[in-house]
Amino acid sequence: MNLALGALGLLTVAPTVFLPTYAQSVLGPGPIAAGFVLSVMTLSRPVGAAYSDRLHNRIGVRNTAPTGIGAALLLLLAFPLLPYPGEPWQPALIMLLGGAALGFFQLPPLVGVESTVRWAERGTTTASVLFCRQVGQSVGAALFGAPADAVPAARLGGAGDPDSVARALADGSSNDRLRHAVATAVDLVFVGAAAAAALALLALLFAPAQVPGSGGTATGPLTWEGAVCGA
Numbered sequence: 001m002n003l004a005l006g007a008l009g010l011l012t013v014a015p016t017v018f019l020p021t022y023a024q025s026v027l028g029p030g031p032i033a034a035g036f037v038l039s040v041m042t043l044s045r046p047v048g049a050a051y052s053d054r055l056h057n058r059i060g061v062r063n064t065a066p067t068g069i070g071a072a073l074l075l076l077l078a079f080p081l082l083p084y085p086g087e088p089w090q091p092a093l094i095m096l097l098g099g100a101a102l103g104f105f106q107l108p109p110l111v112g113v114e115s116t117v118r119w120a121e122r123g124t125t126t127a128s129v130l131f132c133r134q135v136g137q138s139v140g141a142a143l144f145g146a147p148a149d150a151v152p153a154a155r156l157g158g159a160g161d162p163d164s165v166a167r168a169l170a171d172g173s174s175n176d177r178l179r180h181a182v183a184t185a186v187d188l189v190f191v192g193a194a195a196a197a198a199l200a201l202l203a204l205l206f207a208p209a210q211v212p213g214s215g216g217t218a219t220g221p222l223t224w225e226g227a228v229c230g231a
Contacts, residue, residue, distance in 0.1 A: 001109045001207065002132040004065070007200035008106060009136025011076065013144055014193035015041055015095055022186040026179050027088050037092045041099035048103020055104065061112040066204045068105030069197055072098055076194035080187035085179065109204070140196070144189045151188060155181035 015038060023034035048068070056064035075098040082090050110129055114122050155177070 001113045001203070002129055004069070004109050004200040004203040004207075005106075005129045006132040006136035006139075007196040007203065008069075008102070009133035009138075010140035010143070011072070011136075011193040011196040011200075012102070013137055013140030014076070014189045015098070017141060018144065018148055018186050018189050019091065019095065022182065023088060023091065026085055026183045026186070027091075028085065033088060037088055038095060040092050041095035044096050044099035045103040045106075048100035049107050050103075052104045052107050056108045056111070061108040061115075062204070062207075065105055065108040065112070066201055068101050068103070068108070069200045069204065071101035072105060073194055073197035073201060075101060076190050076197055079190040084183055105200075136196075140193075144192055147188050147192075148185045151185035152178065152181035155184065 019038050020034050023037040024031060027034070027037075052064060052068070055067075075094050079091065079094055082094075110126065113125055113129055117125050
């Protein structure tokens, strides 16, 4: 579960860090419209998380978490297929659905892990998995930042060092060549985020039914399949 939530932290870097730059530099709207492309994800994600308990109380945590991350994987892979330059509503729609999918994914693994330890150990367990998610975000910022800087610089040849690319984007002077380069770089970032989602999905599919060495509650240990919200 730590691996799955670490991958969650890693993949969320793609939209939160690089999507506003993509929206403003490639699609061409102003800063407010570019922020709206990302804001829909921040609205749908808590809604998905709020309703995830209804689903995993019906079908179990083990089935809910892979469903959410599997849907997020497909949506991340759909992003590089968007037309160039496209319309702002297209990535906004992907982020709206992607936020809901991540909302359905983020709580079930945490509930599943908490349900396999004693009450006295739940604080430590929760801190552990949340720490792994934060580590994933830090790694993702470094891992995805490299191609995001290198691809535009390489596409622009010798004159396209990362600093000059950043200045061109900041000045609003990006031409079509630079816009293509930024679009390619962000597409690669989303492919990397999809790979992180695939890693999280594999971690969930191969997770043991019972965390080894867990003590469970006073009535006995709960299995990963049987965990429910509030267990």
